Amino acid sequence: MLTVFLGGLLIYCSFEFPLWGDPNSPASTHVSPYYIENTLEDTSVPNIVTAVLADYRGYDTMFETVVIFTAGIACIFLLRTFKTVDPDIRLYRHIPTGITLRIEKGGKFPEDSSHFERLDTVWIPYGLIVKTTCRLVIPFIQIFALYVIAHGHYSPGGGFQGGVIMGASLVLYAIAFDLRSAIRRVSERLITLLCTLGVFIYAGTGILCMLFEKNYLDYSALANIFGVDPVSARSHGILIVEIGVGIVVMAVMVILYYILASAGKHDEGL
Amino acid sequence: MMADGAIEILISRINYWVYIALMMIGLYGIIIKKNIMKKIIGVSILQTAVILFFVSIGAKRDATIPIIVHTHDSGRTAIRAADFINPLPHVLMLTAIVVAVATLGVALSLIIKIYREYNTLEEDEILPQLRENKL
Numbered sequence: 001m002l003t004v005f006l007g008g009l010l011i012y013c014s015f016e017f018p019l020w021g022d023p024n025s026p027a028s029t030h031v032s033p034y035y036i037e038n039t040l041e042d043t044s045v046p047n048i049v050t051a052v053l054a055d056y057r058g059y060d061t062m063f064e065t066v067v068i069f070t071a072g073i074a075c076i077f078l079l080r081t082f083k084t085v086d087p088d089i090r091l092y093r094h095i096p097t098g099i100t101l102r103i104e105k106g107g108k109f110p111e112d113s114s115h116f117e118r119l120d121t122v123w124i125p126y127g128l129i130v131k132t133t134c135r136l137v138i139p140f141i142q143i144f145a146l147y148v149i150a151h152g153h154y155s156p157g158g159g160f161q162g163g164v165i166m167g168a169s170l171v172l173y174a175i176a177f178d179l180r181s182a183i184r185r186v187s188e189r190l191i192t193l194l195c196t197l198g199v200f201i202y203a204g205t206g207i208l209c210m211l212f213e214k215n216y217l218d219y220s221a222l223a224n225i226f227g228v229d230p231v232s233a234r235s236h237g238i239l240i241v242e243i244g245v246g247i248v249v250m251a252v253m254v255i256l257y258y259i260l261a262s263a264g265k266h267d268e269g270l
Numbered sequence: 271m272m273a274d275g276a277i278e279i280l281i282s283r284i285n286y287w288v289y290i291a292l293m294m295i296g297l298y299g300i301i302i303k304k305n306i307m308k309k310i311i312g313v314s315i316l317q318t319a320v321i322l323f324f325v326s327i328g329a330k331r332d333a334t335i336p337i338i339v340h341t342h343d344s345g346r347t348a349i350r351a352a353d354f355i356n357p358l359p360h361v362l363m364l365t366a367i368v369v370a371v372a373t374l375g376v377a378l379s380l381i382i383k384i385y386r387e388y389n390t391l392e393e394d395e396i397l398p399q400l401r402e403n404k405l
Contacts, residue, residue, distance in 0.1 A: 002301065007294040014286040023330045023352050030346035033351035040338050046359040049364070057361060064365040071372035076319075092393065129327045155337065160368045208362045229381035249368055262384050 042235040045153045053158065054238040058217040061241075062202050065248050069199050072252035076192070079264030091119040120178050127176070134176035140168040149246045153235060159245030166246065167253025179262055186254065188266065195251035201244030205237060217241075234264075286327035292319035304393045306384065311378050317370045321363045328359035336360070 018025030035052050045051040053061050092101045095115055150161030174182035206217040215220035218228035219237025228236070258266060281285070292315055299312020336357035338349060381391065388396045 003298045005296050007290055010293070011287075011291045014290065017286060018327075019282050020285055020329065023333070025327065026353075027327045027359070028286070028330060028356045032356045035357055036336065036351045036354045039348050046338040048338065048354065049360050052357050052361045053364065061365060067369050068372045071369075071376050074376050075379045078376070078383055098290055135358070156335070158364070160364055164368065164371075198363065244286055252375075254370070254373055260375060260378055260382070264379075 016263025028220050042231065043238065044231045045235045045238060047153055047155065047157075049156075050152045050158050050238060050242070052240045055217075055219065055234060058206075058241070061245065062206070062217070065199060065202055065245050066251050069195055072195055073254040075256055075259045079259050080266075081264045092116045093119055112245070119225065130176050134172055138169050141172070142166060144188055145169065145250075147248075149242060152242055153239065159242035160249055163246035164244075164253060166250040167257075170250070170254045171257045174257060174261070179258065179266070183258065183266060188258065191254050191258070192252050194247050195255065198238055198246070198248030198251065199242045201247065202241050204242070209237075273297075285329075289323040290332070292322065292398065306381055306391045310374070310381070313325050314370070314374065317366070321366060321370075324359040324366075327334065328356035330355050330380050345365075 007036035018027075022028075022267050035048055035056060039045060039048045039051045043051045043055055045055075052064070090103050092103065093116065094101065100119065101116075103210035118168060126170045145162045145165035147162075148157035148165060149159055152158035152162070170182065170186060173185070205219070205222075207223040208225075209218050210216055212224065217237075221233075221242075222237050223230045226233055295313045296314075296316030296319055299315060300309050303309055303312065330352065333355045335351055336354045338354075384396070385391055388399050390396060
């Protein structure tokens with residue numbers, strides 16, 4: 001009832017809204033013409049979206065990054081359990097023969113060796129095709145992610161998009177193999193450190209600008225370090241900040257997957 | 271004549287109709303549904319509606335994506351704002367999408383916590399348990 005009423009109200013209001021694709025709509029006549037016309041002069045970055053994201057609206061993006069960081073940390077605090085509870089049943093596969101062993105609680109578990117691999121209780125079959133395909137595809141996904149981050153100045157892309165693609169590649173690894181082998185590759189400690197490092201890179205760039213007697217996140221202060229003119233220094237500063245954002249987003253995606261897939265135990269996952 | 275006018279209104283504001291429909295679906299999910307998981311799906315649909323609204327505002331007729339092509343006389347030809355779509359909504363929504371994913375993660379971990387505590391996600395089964403614990 002309320003929903004229908006609000007919907008009617010919105011439909012009534014929408015007659016006042018500008019038409020689709022109207023160049024003279026209020027949204028397109030306030031500050032956006034300034035951005036479009038002056039970005040190339042101010043920052044020498046052709047991609048206006050990247051320039052607005054990391055330079056004109058640098059504070060906004062920094063605190064968005066902090067929000068993502070906080071979300072990742074909050075998930076760890078909410079769900080992570082450090083007390084290791086032995087599960088009732090463990091499954092092992094003897095690799096040379098392909099036999100699956102089921103060991104109940106109280107039984108003796110085999111040592112970590114090359115003869116036995118531990119299996120998830122929810123997924124027993126041996127996914128040869130899935131594993132091989134993912135092993136082939138993941139390096140290319142990661143190279144593409146790095147390309148998206150590094151090429152964000154000249155084509156659609158940037159830290160957020162590249163970070164998500166990078167995180168997706170690690171999540172794909174964790175799905176195709178299992179959570180334990182993903183954690184062996186990228187440990188929890190490493191991923192949490194990366195999460196903090198990204199925020200540190202972003203905030204540190206701002207403080208570095210302050211040390212050169214400019215405003216916080218005014219990248220033209222970095223001209224002396226890079227040995228270029230202030231305008232190019234801005235584009236270099238944007239790149240550094242985008243790398244920081246990419247690291248944070250990648251790390252938080254992986255943290256969220258680790259935590260949610262195993263409900264905080266970091267033992268068995270999807 | 272009347273029918274033509276109505277169709278014209280319908281087509282020229284189609285982005286608003288889609289956004290209103292999505293927003294109402296989301297609101298319905300948040301208000302009516304008793305299951306917390308379904309409420310969160312409603313919140314996500316609402317976020318999608320807002321993102322769609324913002325991005326559709328940025329569109330301009332006969333304009334291209336906001337990336338300035340490097341030409342040989344770059345700097346001499348003036349850049350006209352009408353030739354590029356509005357970059358601002360894209361910037362805002364770019365960050366909003368990623369933040370939405372991160373906050374969705376927090377919501378899901380809260381849901382796991384609630385399920386461990388009460389063994390259910392139905393609101394009308396959780397509330398009696400809450401009252402019992404209080405008394």
